[in-house]
Amino acid sequence: MRLLPVRPVAPHPARRAGTALLLLTTLLAVTACGSGVASDGPRTTTPSAQTQSPAPSPGADGGSRVREIVNRMDLAQQASSVVMGNVPGTDPASMRVMMSGGFGGFILMGSNMPGTPEELHAMTAALMIDPSLPPLIATDEEGGDVVRLPWDDQPGADVLKAQPADATRAAFAQRGQLLAQSGVTVNFGVVADVAGSPESFIYDRSFGTDPAAAAERVDAAVRGQAPWVSATLKHFPGHGAAEGDSHHMIPSTGMDLATWRAQVAPPFLAGIRAGAPIVMMGHLAYTAVDAQPASLSPRWHQILRDELGFQGVIVTDDLDMLVDSGDAAYADEVADAVRSVVAGSDLVLALDGAGPDTAQKIADGLVAAVHSGALPAARLSDAASRVVALRLDIADRSR
Structure with missing residues (x-):
């Protein structure tokens, strides 16, 4: 997504994922998965997923909720549910018209940001077509160079990297609260x-x-936001090793697994x-x-x-x-x-690069891909189920 600097020139432990989200460790059969063990040499000391504590067993009710919702969807509805779109500007009516298409989420970019929290809350309320299955309302509120909320004065990683990890947790707790108060439920931050x-x-x-110091602060940022918004880790598998601006090229590295x-994961x-x-x-x-x-x-x-061992929602960066990379x-x-x-x-970011109807064109393309056999129907259903589970988790959190 467009993550160039956008700051205006003028001016608790992590909660467990909700029952619906956790059920996906057993409910869903993830496609394109085989052995997770690579064969390119001895293991480093980086812990593998096998050393993690097993996730709690999901409840039957959460599983049935996801199955019921996804089973009621036709193919077009499943396709729309895995698209997160955007329309520029601050007109709540335009946003609501777009979201009436059944899209899984809306990403708020710089052009969408009004001057006050109250105005933003009115916009996010307009996106809420069905409160029992709220859309993912996202933005990328990092702090520092990337700030969407003009009233967010908490430091970003540029400052926090030199401070104790507790400072990161406190800053992101405040940031998460600001987002939640404005109706934002997902932070790509x-x-x-x-x-x-x-x-x-x-x-x-x-x-x-330093990988260890960065890991400590990433942990703190996730836990700080957890009571307020769904945190997203980005940009997997790691932008630091692949140098260059991915807004205009495909950065690459020859780093082995x-x-x-040891150094990036x-x-x-x-x-x-x-x-x-969420992982982006x-x-x-x-x-x-x-x-x-x-x-x-x-x-x-x-x-991944x-x-x-990640079982949540995988989202793309802005397609x-x-x-714009220039690669044909x-x-x-x-x-x-x-x-x-x-x-x-499981979720694709569709901004307005291909025109104002980008999100719908992508949803239609996913349907056509299922009909042609290019996209297995089970893979689309799997993606829709993961997104629905997160949406239900957010609905439960807001109660």
């Missing part, structure tokens, strides 16, 4: 990337160059263990693992599921960034969306 150096593109937005486990694993329910896939190519971007890579989705292989945003869901993503 935890940068889990380990910067390669202070000169790295991602350095100011990351928690630094063993090195990645720890903050993502820490955030997952802290309870983050970056448009980043680790060519020793897969030549294509991670957002389109079945292998990286498999590693099987090796790191328009792939188009990624010039079709609808085709990119299909490839990402086939690879294992």
Whole structure:
């Protein structure tokens, strides 16, 4: 998504994921998954998913709620439910018209931000078509260079990386509360990337160059927000090792998987263990693992599921960034969306790069892909189920 600096020139322990979300560890059969153990050499000391405590057993009621909702959906409704869209501007009526299409979520960008929390709350209320199954209302509120709420004065990673981890937890607790008070339920705001150096593109937005220190602060950021919003870890598998601005290119690295486990993976694993329910896939190519971007890579989705043990919602970064890379292989945003869901993503970000009806075009493309056999129907149902489970979890949290 467009994550260039947007700050205006003028001016508790992590709660367990809700029953509906936890049921997915047993309810869903994840596609494109095989063995999570790589064969590229000895393990590093990075903990694997097998060392984690098992997730609590899901309740039958939560499982039945997800199944009932997804089973009632026709193919077009399932496709719409895995798309998060956007319309520019601050007109609540326009936003409500878009969300009447059954989309799974709405991302608030800089152009959507009004001047006061009250105005923003009126906008988010307009997005709420069905309060019993609320959409995912998201923004990317990192602090520092990336701030959407003009009234968020809490520090970001540029400052927090030099302070004790408790400061990160306190800042993100305040940030999460501000978002929740405005009706935002998802924050794409935890940068889990380990910067390669202070000169790295991602350095100011990351928690630094040391994997252990970054992991401690990612854990704190997730736990601080947990009572208020659903935190998102980004940009998996890690922007720091793949240098360059992914808004305009496909950053790549030849780093092997063993090195990645030791130097890049720890903050993502820490955030997952802290309870983050969403991970964002970056448009980043680790060519020793897969030549294509991670957002389109079945292998990286498999590693995230099987090796790191993540069972929540996998979301793509803005698909328009792939188009803007200039690589002809990624010039079709609808085709990119299909490839990402086939690879294992559950939610696709569809902004307005392909025109005002981008979200609907992508949903239609997913339906067509199922009919053609390019996208297995079970994979789409799996993605819809994960998104629905998170939406139900948010509904439960708001009670």
